[in-house]
Amino acid sequence: MPPGGRSFLTRQYPCEQCPLRALPAFRDFEKQELGFVSRFKKGELGVEKGASVLVEGSHSAHLYTVLSGWAFRYKLLADGRRQILNYVMPGDLIGLQASVMGEMQHSVEALSPMLLCVFERDELPLLYRQQPKLAYDITWLAAREEQMLDENLLSVGRRTALERAAYLISFISMRAKNVGLNGTKPVEIPITQQHIADTLGLSLVHTNKTLKRLTERRMIAWRDGGCEVLDVEGLLDTSGWDGHKDVRRPFV
Amino acid sequence: MPPGGRSFLTRQYPCEQCPLRALPAFRDFEKQELGFVSRFKKGELGVEKGASVLVEGSHSAHLYTVLSGWAFRYKLLADGRRQILNYVMPGDLIGLQASVMGEMQHSVEALSPMLLCVFERDELPLLYRQQPKLAYDITWLAAREEQMLDENLLSVGRRTALERAAYLISFISMRAKNVGLNGTKPVEIPITQQHIADTLGLSLVHTNKTLKRLTERRMIAWRDGGCEVLDVEGLLDTSGWDGHKDVRRPFV
DNA sequence: CGCGGTTTTGAGAATCCTCAAAACCAGTGG
DNA sequence: CCACTGGTTTTGAGGATTCTCAAAACCGCG
Numbered sequence: 001m002p003p004g005g006r007s008f009l010t011r012q013y014p015c016e017q018c019p020l021r022a023l024p025a026f027r028d029f030e031k032q033e034l035g036f037v038s039r040f041k042k043g044e045l046g047v048e049k050g051a052s053v054l055v056e057g058s059h060s061a062h063l064y065t066v067l068s069g070w071a072f073r074y075k076l077l078a079d080g081r082r083q084i085l086n087y088v089m090p091g092d093l094i095g096l097q098a099s100v101m102g103e104m105q106h107s108v109e110a111l112s113p114m115l116l117c118v119f120e121r122d123e124l125p126l127l128y129r130q131q132p133k134l135a136y137d138i139t140w141l142a143a144r145e146e147q148m149l150d151e152n153l154l155s156v157g158r159r160t161a162l163e164r165a166a167y168l169i170s171f172i173s174m175r176a177k178n179v180g181l182n183g184t185k186p187v188e189i190p191i192t193q194q195h196i197a198d199t200l201g202l203s204l205v206h207t208n209k210t211l212k213r214l215t216e217r218r219m220i221a222w223r224d225g226g227c228e229v230l231d232v233e234g235l236l237d238t239s240g241w242d243g244h245k246d247v248r249r250p251f252v
Numbered sequence: 253m254p255p256g257g258r259s260f261l262t263r264q265y266p267c268e269q270c271p272l273r274a275l276p277a278f279r280d281f282e283k284q285e286l287g288f289v290s291r292f293k294k295g296e297l298g299v300e301k302g303a304s305v306l307v308e309g310s311h312s313a314h315l316y317t318v319l320s321g322w323a324f325r326y327k328l329l330a331d332g333r334r335q336i337l338n339y340v341m342p343g344d345l346i347g348l349q350a351s352v353m354g355e356m357q358h359s360v361e362a363l364s365p366m367l368l369c370v371f372e373r374d375e376l377p378l379l380y381r382q383q384p385k386l387a388y389d390i391t392w393l394a395a396r397e398e399q400m401l402d403e404n405l406l407s408v409g410r411r412t413a414l415e416r417a418a419y420l421i422s423f424i425s426m427r428a429k430n431v432g433l434n435g436t437k438p439v440e441i442p443i444t445q446q447h448i449a450d451t452l453g454l455s456l457v458h459t460n461k462t463l464k465r466l467t468e469r470r471m472i473a474w475r476d477g478g479c480e481v482l483d484v485e486g487l488l489d490t491s492g493w494d495g496h497k498d499v500r501r502p503f504v
Numbered sequence: 505c506g507c508g509g510t511t512t513t514g515a516g517a518a519t520c521c522t523c524a525a526a527a528c529c530a531g532t533g534g
Numbered sequence: 535c536c537a538c539t540g541g542t543t544t545t546g547a548g549g550a551t552t553c554t555c556a557a558a559a560c561c562g563c564g
Contacts, residue, residue, distance in 0.1 A: 097395050135380050143348055146398050147357050205553075211511095225561095454521090455522075456542095457521075
């Protein structure tokens, strides 16, 4: 049972009918791979909004793939300062660090209700032995996470507050659209300005004033506790970011 | 041939006599793994200080493990602002992103003369098929890089200038000591204050003033174009960082 | 209606930036 | 041997950004 309470177990989605597989963003599985993953998967874990999925310092016995919902990864300093490292969306793998290296060095918290596929950490070596292609996919995912972190670090280190905010929102928005969150409607991101502040490395007050400028330019709007993205092109433009090429990506 | 000029090829160190293997920081290989890596290795590449090892946007056909020397990974914004993402030391793998995902999203530049083991990107799938343990090691290395980036991002986003500087220098120093750079003498880091500034997300001037405070506290000293670390404990203390547990780590 | 969480606004203070110039230092060529 | 050069470090000063403190406004929910 994960820390942070409020969770439940189910077994609703057999891998053969995985809702993610239908999305064009993800690569197809071979039948044999599908069979392996199906055995590899131990069930589904539901977590409520605000619940901790993983906490820093723990030795989680599990590895998860997000089926639905949003979350974020973060670290804390001793006095409570928080840095959000990245956001987690459907198809993303969480807990790989602990699985591979032994201990979580960051925490993960749900931004919305989530459904997670549960895998056993101890069976990862088996996957590497029997499914080299899947093993390669896992490395692919790790490399992608690293790439996103590189970009985030560039942003926090070298972009201005306005550029940072525009970059972050367009980045999240594009990722969300890519995995079909919110369907075709304008993307709504379920976060508070405090989350944004803790991602950008800014104070809440200054973040608010920065977002106001984006709001005035009609690029975003704040609706019932979330950020609605109105003009991704405009955001990309003010951030000075190219955007991602969305290649077809693997997941497990 | 890598971009950035000034490089040469050799074949001096058979894997069986790899100088890294003697270090206590690295795990041992089984004979069979050693044989594979030995065939996997195509030769050695020497690069001079200041040379580009990899550049953003390229599709490098190679993957490297650092045998000796220092380097750094970085990204640039369109107007020239630079963010250094991490430093590269012996035993580190570089170019994995391009190998796995197709294109480099960052550049790598040598801080000192370096010697690199050269591998073929195209043979990586073969490694995954025949050597699951090595494949696992590569994932381990990717997860470790991610972990370092997380910590760097926390630093740049949430630590004060003084904490950041102290964290960075103690971090580099501990890594360097771990892989035996500079032997047992106090670690000397071959970087300029501009590098530090671009790592911390600060201006050169403010970085200089911040480093001066560390110098006055006798924690560091600047000697012939590099940073000498005098008091790691003091640095750790002022940074509010725990330091790394140094587990025995793999390399390829 | 009251409550807790979130957003918004104002204001003064601290941090950090840019501009500018000097000092320093190793290497080069005269 | 010395002057010159380019890169790096150091210092000063004014200005912009960002921070903290504080309070008000807003809003969904019980």
